[in-house]
Amino acid sequence: MSTIKAVRGTRDLLPPETELWNRVEGVARKVFERYGFGEIRTPLFETTELFVRGVGEETDVVSKEMYTWEDRARAASEKAQSLTLRPENTAGVVRAYIEHKMDAAGGLRKLFYIGPQFRRERPQRGRYRQFWQIGAEVLGPVSSGAESAVRDAEVLEMLASLLDELGVKGWRLEVNSVGSSTDRPRYVAALRAALEPVKDQMCEDNRRRAETNPLRVLDSKAPEDQEIINGLPKIADYLDEASKEHFAQVLKALDACGVAYHVNPRLVRGLDYYTRTTFEFTVPDGSGLGTQNALLGGGRYDGLSEMLGGPKAPGIGFAIGEDRLILILQEQAAEQAESKMDAYIAPVGVEQNAAALALARELRRDGLRVEVGDGSFRLKKSFEAADKVAKAVVILGEDEVASGNLKVKRFATGEQRDVSRTELGAYLHGDQ
Template sequence: MAQIIKAIRGTRDLLPAETALWNRVERTAREVFARYNFGEIRTPVLEATELFARGVGEETDIVSKEMFTWEDRARAASEKPQSLTLRPENTAGVVRAYIEHKLHDTGQLQKLYYIGPQFRRERPQKGRYRQFFQIGAEVIGPASSGSESPLRDAEVLEMLAALLDKLGIPRASAANEYKGWRLLLNSVGSSTDRPRYVAALREALAPVKDRMCPDNQRRADTNPLRVLDSKDEADQAIIDALPRIADYLDDASKQHFADVLATLDACGVPYTVNPRLVRGLDYYTRTTFEFTVDLGLGTQNALLGGGRYDGLSEMLGGPRAPGIGFAIGEDRLILTLLALAEAKAADEGEPAPAKIDAYIAPLSPAQNAAALALARILRGAGLQVEVGDGTFRLKKSFDAADRVARHIVILGEDEVTQQQATVKAFASGEQRKVEFHTLASTLRA
């Protein structure tokens, strides 16, 4: 026998039992985003490698070692091959599209959302896949459209809180032993604040880094900001004594952050300011945030992340266009919802699976044609209908029907000639004959 072919490492198939939940999550996200006046954007899965090198940052882990990149052959001898990359995130692509389609010329604020697969070549783990799905949104536009306003930051965060609430994920609180979602917020400063802070951090780390763990020694050189969210217990005392970003923000950034917090307070969105929160992508400025959840994710507890990127458009050759956005790890969101459902099932028992309206059981192959014709009419009326096969014994049809449907519609020789179906409702056990032309309304009940 030939060797079977399997899904490649870090990718997976989602079967109908799972896609039902994925569709519910996506439908809910679309509904919530629409209320906030976001429109959907779909950008290519494939982009020029250059986009991510410039947008996300050459030195980041994502770009330096986690991208699926290859040389696409040149079409002509005179042409150079082009380096292509499977997108590792979607913000760079959205901003590229914003520039390419001159959306800035509308002068309007653009509110865009996307849902789609992203690709990173990491070692797979629970909640971490090589093809994973993100639900994200971006608010971007010329400064004159209000894109820089702290109101936008707060609106995006409030929208996320609304989405998680609507999906039924509880807020972390004393009442539920802090199981639930939690918003962590920080400001990493403007494009001038940050370099000043990083310089100060390097200076403070220089005399103490030898006493830190090897990982932190490496970070101290390559990416000092990452030292801040180190989990190494022994290094915490040193980290606590390091300079804080808040002390390096200029007045405008300080005021901006204070306004974001005040607006969140006014909207009743709970948050925790975490001065150590840093993000792994270079384009972030000012407000950065992360929603964590301690349900079903294990060590990958970041459910979503995002922040402001006031300089990204210019880095990609576009006009000045401040923006803010986020990306939800859809796979992680699903894991969280599954963990919640499991906890609920343990408390209240398994919920009954959703059933379709009817299962049509022809008694012999002679009724097969009539069965499918009847199904066509019922389906046309909007009912969910499955059709059995006349080779089944009635007993088997009952078994098959009870699994998927609320009613069994029995179709024998008599039923076809009389144009009446025998209908039995599984819940009540009640059985009667129903004229074909009133069948749809009977089954709907």
Template sequence: MAIVKAVRGTRDLLPFETELWNRVEAVARSVFARYGFGEIRTPIFEATELFARGVGEETDIVSKEMFTWEDRARAASEKSQSLTLRPENTAGVVRAYIENKLDATGNLQKLYYIGPQFRRERPQKGRYRQFFQIGAEVIGPQSAGSESPVRDAEILEMLSTLLDELGVKGWQLDINSVGSSTDRPRYVAALKEALAPVKHRMCEDNQRRAETNPLRVLDSKDENDQEIINGLPKIADFLDAASTEHFAQVRAALDASGVPYRINPRLVRGLDYYTRTTFEFTVPDGSGLGTQNALLGGGRYDGLSEMLGGPRAPGIGFAIGADRLILILQAQYPEATAKQLDAYIAPMGVPQNAAALALARELRRAGLSVEVGDGSFRLKKSFEAADKVARRVVILGEDEVATGILTVKTFATGEQVKIARADLIESLR
């Protein structure tokens, strides 16, 4: 019979790697807590309309990458509704902010989340249909300082701390400002105008982008088009005074904290809600990500709450591609060793099984990690089994049970000692 397999773009995470996942998540929670963030858990599916309005109808995510279905009415009084597995989490967090009236607290909300997201893209290394993001949002009324450049710089400084604490090597921070919600349309219009007379000389992709999404032209890697791209209007020239000042203050704060960054005027992000500061952390080629070099991205979204029918609530946030972060760490630390148990108890002979399990219970209650073999194993087999999973083997034969003097061998050194049962726990720590 044919076996049922995990569906395209999804995968199982087994213990040898969930250990790293748990470590990454623990470090993230620890860092977030120090910056005053609390965890939020939003539903894994939402009304389709949330993403259409929040992320943007014309974005690739919404127009072709969502898992959407019609939840049909089951009674005359029930309405059918279009639902979607969340393709990102910012829209959901802002929806929760509005719905739970968190603005009424008057406080800045600092919220983080860790969870699966879903996009129906073609899978590749570092790109899955169910993938995991670790993200955070700072959002609140203007009176709470949600619009302050301090928030932008704090988020970026926190991310640099997180990546350093995780041991990610060679990360690079790119920042840009895409301007306010009025700057951005003015710039896009100017870009379109500038592209009109020259786009016919550009590659096919860029000709299409010039029409559909001019900002994306800036991202192009096409070598022949670089000269034209360099001659296009710069976003910096279209920022109003407030946005220019805002960006300057973000940079000044980063400089003061010693966070290295690069201003990248071509950094545009694909989601419609971004305003002012946008950023991206990348790692160099050969860091385990294949062609994907962005491991996290984010930006400011001063108008998102209002787009979703909520109060004015400026915010800024980011999402880390956890799958990509794991790939990087696995590539940068290939020798990371599997965790070893404190002891393996080897009963000699089936009659010793009961005593072995009782001893294991005692050790485990004392906080030691322990595995128990089986009395039917030959001692040689017990040693082989023990060496694979534990640092030490405790031999429990007829003699040991009778005398209470146990034999303990440490694999790393080959040292073997006799230890009274009363002293065993201390000697295994």
């Protein structure tokens, strides 16, 4: 009988990797709290119509990547309903905003989410068919200031702070404006016209995109098409004065906050709901993601609420690919030391096993992360086991139990010293 394995494009998350996932999510929650965000949890599946209307029928997400099925009617009076596992969460958050009349209070709503999304795309490093996102949305009525450029800059400054606190090295913020709901159609028309005489010279994907969603051509990484893409019209030449001023205010606020950025005229993002400010945070090509080096992205979506049948509610949001974020942190080894336990207690002889467990209980109550060895191990084996999982090893033999003075070795420095049991917790915390 063959062994059953996880579905292709999915995976299990196991310790100790899950410890890093929990740490990342914990840091994100703390940062979001400082900026006034509250958590929202939407269903894993929604009506297919939500994504067709919100994300766009001609986008790759809707046309090729969604997991959709017909939910059979359970009674003669009911109709079968088309349902879809959520491929992204912005549309669902805005749907919840409308359904629960979250605009009634009149102020800004700042919402964040952490959870799985689903896309049937080609698996590649850092991308899975069930993947996790950390995201946030800011939206509200016009009277709340949701349309202001300061909201865009605040979100970008928050993301810069979050990546710094997580220890992501070498991130780069790329920004652009795709203009208003009237600017964008004019630009798409010009892009279509420019692509018409050259599209047959491009790769198969870009030939298709030139017909269905020309903006996606600008995102293409196909090396053979770059010369053509570089010669296409720029969105900046099609912005009205209001959109130009809005973007200028975003950049001015980022300058004031000291957040470095790069204006990328090719950054348009292909989902239908984006307007004005769009952005991506990328990492260097050597960070484990190859040429697909985007870590997170987002933008403004001032007309999405109306597209879904709701009130006017300008908004801006983003989504972080958590799988890719974890991969980057692992590749950059930013958390190598922190991923280890604080201490490994090595009992000398099985007679000390119970005392080792009692000591571990004391230290864990003190907030330390502690692993306990087995007294049947030779001391050399205990040291080898400890070095793999902990920052320090605590030797607990008969003499140490009797005297209360324990031998402790830190692996990073090689320092070894006697520490009294009463001071052990402070020493392992780094207070001594």
